[in-house]
Amino acid sequence: MKVRIPALLAVLAFVWVPLSGPVAVAADRPSVGLSKSQAGAGGSITVSGSDWGAKRLLMILICGQSVPSRGVVGGTNSCANADGRAVTTDAGGRFERGLPVVEPPRPCPCVVHVATVTGPKAAADAVLVVAGHSVEPLPKEAAGGRLSVLTDTRLDGSGTLLTWFGSPPARRLVFTVGNTGTTPVRNPVFQVGTAHGVFAPRWEEQQWRGTIAPGRKARVSLPVELPAGAHGDYAVSLKYGGRVLAEQPWGVGRPWGVTLFWILVCVVVPAAVFRAGMAVVDRVRPRRTSGRGGRHRGLRLPERxxxxxxxxxxxxxxxxxxxxxxxxxxxxxxxxxxxxxxxxLSAPHENGPTTPTRRGNT
Known part of the structure; x- marks a missing residue:
């Protein structure tokens, strides 16, 4: 019986891929390495990484209450945000950057957390022991029900005329979650955070009324609102059980109605003040009186x-x-x-000289 070589190679590939698949996936994921695994506050370490993508902007932070398997449990509030460092990868997706060692706001276990600022969302952690910093056990994961986002999130809604004049922009964060645990989840409390640019998000707790049975999914809609007059690039994050489930960008337009209002104020108010001043001057200036003792408003020409x-x-x-x-x-x-x-011409006077008359011959 003849065995064709292409068919044999296809069978070997089908058998080999499941065995080598996890290794290949791990090699494609971004990685982080440290020059030292332990350092004291005031020192410095060198952070390096690879497979991050070409020309990507990354943020490097030291975070407490974190392990690589669970990520940053306490969110960005557990990180030393003021002492972080930014770095841009090279054409091969690699980077190397010095990082000062500081004590994070939460106790250890600690990690060096690297996350993308531009490009596709990605993050990686490396364990770091901060000498002299307190160590406490991590909070236990909630047993039973566990929620995860099944589809991409989106922001529903649009701006109104009031938003164009500085009213707070509002949207609704819509997403689908599924219960991957063994017990139902009743009235889950989500955390919705809004961040402007590269700043840390401000979290707000919102409770969704309902029950999600094990293996079931539900459509969730939560309101999101920004401060009055907000404009620029924002990011809306969703967190549940200490884990960030989704993140959605939000571009907010500038409220040009406010600018138009101030332009009108700068034009109308000076014109009104000028008119009022001219009316006052017209009333207080002295009046000229006419020859007859009367008063008149304007000048009168003399009679000819x-x-x-x-x-x-x-x-x-x-x-x-x-x-x-x-x-x-x-x-x-x-x-x-x-x-x-x-x-x-008049007749001659009686007493005046008379002119002799010619007499004819008689």
Missing amino acids: APRAPRPGPSGSRSAKPAPGSPALPWFTPDTDPGTPAAPQ
Whole structure:
């Protein structure tokens, strides 16, 4: 019986993959290494890692109440956030960074926690013994029911006109959880955190009313609200039982209505003040009085005397006044001072010299 080589290789691959699968997956996961596994506060260590992806921004922190198998149990509040360090991986996904050793706010066991800031979400821990720091046992995991997120979370809702004028942005965090434990979970209390940029999230407890039986799932919707006037890049996190179950980015637009309001205030208020000032000045300034003792608001032009009529084209007689116009007592048509008097023709006087007349022959 002939055995074909391709079929034999396929069978060997099917048998080999389950045996070597976990090793291959572990090799693809990001890893963290420390130059020292124990150091005292005030010292420093070198943190290195690989398989983080090219040109990724990472955050390195020392956290208390943490073990690699359970992660950071107390969340970022258990870490020395003020003394963390940021690093960017190279083209091969590797990095190396010095880290000062400080005492975290929670007791040990402690780890060096490395998480991505940009790119796909990933995290890894390495055990670190902080000499001289207190050590306490970790809180026990809740027995029985255990919830896990089955599908991707999303934020439902949209902004309103009031949000455009600075009202608090609000959404609803919707996700599906399943009970992977052996006992039902009644009225679970979730923690919803909102973080701006690279700052630590602010957690708020919210209780969901209902019961999730073992092996069952439920659709959960929780309200999320930001402070008034918030804008920029935010991240909404969901935590249950000390574990972060999901994280959702949220880009909040700038409330341009507030900017428009202040622009209008800067334009309208000075104009109103100017108008009010001009009204006050108009009332308090002194008024000019007329010759009759009365008051008036504006200047009055002096009255002009009526102009005398000019002589007509004949030169001897002036034009007669128009019908209905009053006669001027100080002016007569025959005594216009501007024109020479015309000679008057009259009969000879009785006592005046007489001109001899020619007598004819009689």
